[in-house]
């Protein structure tokens with residue numbers, strides 16, 4: 001853990017602690033889901049912070065969240081299988097599937113009049129390092145006749161090497177294309193601050209672990225207020241995740257958060273139901 005300047009460090013995802021037979025089983029599940037139509041796309045709204053809880057909620061974007069529908073075990077959570085997907089390389093076809101489904105959905109939403117809605121994708125470091133992400137996104141946007149500025153790519157620090165040329169080049173290419181970049185789960189990793197310093201982000205998403213006691217714990221409220229202020233000082237837009245209560249939303253709004261996301265507004269919704277649900281939001 002001790003680290004001298006310039007030294008690279010790799011963050012180990014927790015699933016590597018799973019017994020080998022469970023990793024192998026999950027990899028098999030993932031293969032099957034990819035080949036036999038077993039992936040499900042969920043969408044969760046992101047609302048603008050000027051929407052007053054209790055009043056009208058303004059939908060500003062949606063985040064794509066993937067699931068596996070397992071024939072025996074039901075719905076599998078991405079927290080379980082994404083690390084296996086990353087380790088096995090299956091994150092590449094998985095990410096491509098999510099992107100295509102997401103863009104197709106956004107094109108349909110646009111035809112229904114939701115033409116300013118943004119779409120956020122979670123991108124793994126492995127996808128960035130594999131190359132081709134920018135080209136695939138550009139091709140998909142063109143094919144679906146979508147403007148690049150409607151796309152946000154969310155990245156965490158997991159498995160990402162600091163001051164990595166490939167990461168920086170990819171980020172710059174994504175921004176040249178017109179897409180925006182968000183640092184996800186902000187505040188939970190080892191190097192969030194260093195990330196903000198070295199990489200060209202547009203948005204910070206404050207992790208939900210800072211939100212749970214927000215309305216009752218003055219220290220937590222002070223922390224969130226400081227993170228929002230820091231984001232703004234750096235010229236970034238600030239999203240707070242994991243809002244479950246009106247009081248939490250209120251506290252974030254009072255402290256100037258730009259966007260909010262959480263069960264309080266809406267849980268993730270299956271993509272095929274999302275248009276009907278969101279059009280009335």
Ligand code: C2E
Pocket residue numbers: 044064065066077078079082095098122123124154184185208241242243244261262263264268
């Ligand atoms: P994330 O990107 O931080 O996504 C937010 C997670 O918080 C989602 O969990 C969402 O369902 C959950 N959430 C949203 N609002 C609330 C709330 O108010 N309270 C609580 N307790 N939870 C809330 P989910 O869908 O299980 O996804 C877990 C993680 O898996 C994601 O965290 C993301 O890192 C990863 N993931 C999901 N889909 C993809 C994907 O397509 N590609 C990649 N690379 N990673 C993905």
Ligand code: CA
Pocket residue numbers: 063122154184
């Ligand atoms: Ca995310």
Ligand code: CA
Pocket residue numbers: 184185186205207208241
């Ligand atoms: Ca997050």
Ligand code: CA
Pocket residue numbers: 185
């Ligand atoms: Ca997360």
